[in-house]
Amino acid sequence: MTFKRIAGVVLVICAAGLTNQSESSDKIAEYCRTFHQIQMDIRDNVISPDSARAAFGAVMRNLRAEFRRDTCRSIDSSYFVYPVKGYTARESIGSRGRGYRANGFDLFDSSVSGSHPAHDLFVRDKDQDVLDDRTWQPVDVLAFTSGLVLATETSWKYDSEYRGGNWIWIYDPCLDGLFYYAHNNIVEVQPGQWVNAGDKISEMGRSGYNAYQKRSPTHLHLMFLQLDVDGLPMPANTYEWLKAATVKEGSGVE
DSSP, X not given: OOOEEESSOSSHHHHTTOSOHHHHHHHHHHXXXXXXXXXXXXXXTOSOHHHHHHHHHHHHHHHHHTSOGGGXXXXXXXXXXXXXXXXXXXXXXXXXXXXXXXXTOOTTOTTOXXXXXXXXXXXXXXXXXXXXXTTSSOOEEEOSSOEEEEEEOOOOOTTOOOSSOEEEEEEETTTTEEEEEEEEEEEOOOTTOEEOTTOEEEEEOOOSTTTTSTTSOOEEEEEEEEEOTTSOEEEOOOHHHHHHSBOOOOOSOO
16 A cells, blocks of 8 residues: 655644635534444444444545545655554564454444454553553553544443443544554543644553453554445554554653
């Protein structure tokens, strides 16, 4: 895949090259709300997989249309910033990338299990207090690429059975795909916000039913879904991108 990015982004409406910025901003806010509601409906089993698929495809096609692809330019691996501040791919990617398993994945059917189309990025936290054992500070989670924050979850509680915990969905219009960051402690972005690669979006946590268990080391769950022509998601392996990403030095609070 050719790596592309939006050049000179300050606000998402500017990056998209839109003529009616106010109208587009309102549309994007509505698309963000719709995307979030679809995720909630899937989680709560109040929508059928077919209906969820149709609704998801419609909102992603609409969102895609808000961005001008000619504002993207081909670049090298500096497009990516490693999403765990102060860590490298070699020391934090679980199982050297072998933990990625896309077979059987279905975003629209919450009853499907067994797949893991993502990479878990681990940190040094043996006592599981969500503080880096080297610095005694929280570990910053950074935006892997630039994009639009579509939806967040910030209210996970330790007695919840929801697996993703506090999560973030970000749409990268130049890769035309979605990044999902799960198990965060504190989420520091909001839907409709534009983030640049390397911006802090959260602090590493242990939220989520399985991630909270003692058996689970502290980690970030990172998934990328490539959109097809119909706006539907297909898992894609980010292992090579992660290995090539720029590392932002330092850990914890600046």
